[in-house]
Amino acid sequence: MRWIFILLAVANISLFAWFMSNDTPSAVRVAPVVQGDNTASISLVSEVDPAQLASTEPAPRATEQPRPEASAPVQKSAGASEALCTLVGPFDEVYQGEDVARRLQALQVDASLQEIQMQGQMRYWVFLAPLNSSQEAFRKLRELQAAGVDSYVIPKGSLENGISFGIFSEMERAETLTKDLQSRGFAAEFREEPQTYLERWVVLGSGAGGVSPETVADDFWDQLQLDYPDIERRQNLCSEIRSGDEE
Template sequence: MRWTFILLVLANIGLLAWFMSSGDPAPVRVAPAAQDERAASITLLSEADPASLVDADEAPASPEVSEPPPPSNETASATGGLCTLVGPFELAYQGEDVAQRLQALQLEASLEEIEMQGQMRYWVFLAPLNSSQEAFRKLRELQAAGIDSYVIPKGSLENGISFGIFSEIERAESLKKDLNRRGFAAEFREEPQTYLERWVVLGVSDGGRLEDAVAEGFWDQLQRDYPDVERRQNLCSEIRRGSEE
């Protein structure tokens, strides 16, 4: 019994000495778990926008926006394009001379009579009647009333009665009102006045730009030879030639 007690005391003393010599164990550092930025806030599925539930990594990339290609010469031709006109020429031989100079530069050029827009006019008339016989009966009635008039022989107002064409709209309106008061259903419409001028019309050059085909010195010399001529551009589709009438 005594030896058992002595062995226990010695064992306890040995354990105490071992613990005192080993010291405190070094503390273990625990790194905080990385926090996902997307987990910073919690949103219930019932409260979330369905569009926001798609993962950003799975979202389709935005397509690159590319500039539209510049219009080609075929596109310009399809829309009519611009024609260059040089003129006007009072005498035909002057226009022919300029056309030949441009043709020498391998350009399509020709002297043509072009219909030009003049001053607006106003035509006072009675609407066309069913036949020329009715038109002349109405004419006699108007002339008996002292109203100057004549039967329109052709055109869109054929078999109508004309009371005159005026350059001022006020005069046309005044005559129309006077005829209406006298019991005649007169009306008036705008009639654009046109006239013909000689112009050299140029086609489109191979490069599509007239400035690239004709040097500026050519135009300077042309201006010295023909001081009154000018150069202008117009839509080819809107050029009305005298031969088209």
């Protein structure tokens, strides 16, 4: 009986081992790890549905557009410069200037003969300030002449009814006379007086209404220099040219 029991026990163990070796193991399940409300769960790839896997692929990153560089500040161009006029001269005789003006006009250049105020040597005027009336001026003149001071009444201009003691080309002489008169009790003073004189010049425009003087051929200027050896060509601001008939 004991041997029968042992045989049955061995048979049962062998049968159990055979069933265990042929049984398919069940799928392994991994419980998700909870990391908080905002944290996604981790799952094995084998447990994820392929359709769900495709939907969870990361979207392609949008191509980052290059940041436009700040454009360099545009410098404002300087304001247009004042117009320049060309002057040709001076001419001693009117017909000479008129001849040159006609030659230039034949080339469609705006040109005209004008008498221009020219800046001369600086002068220094010693004077007594204007008085209230011509009567007071002449009374003061008699007083000065009685004292042996050479003087005269200024008849017009900015110093009208003043007393003039002379105009000098040297500032030292004007200062000396002014100090001498002041030491004798006369309120003399002096100021600079630019000397002006008139000259005949052909004035060429800036080219706004015709041909620009700069486009005139060199041959023209060479011939003009041969015909009038003493003349010259210069440029000046048109706004600074003063005709002889201007105040």
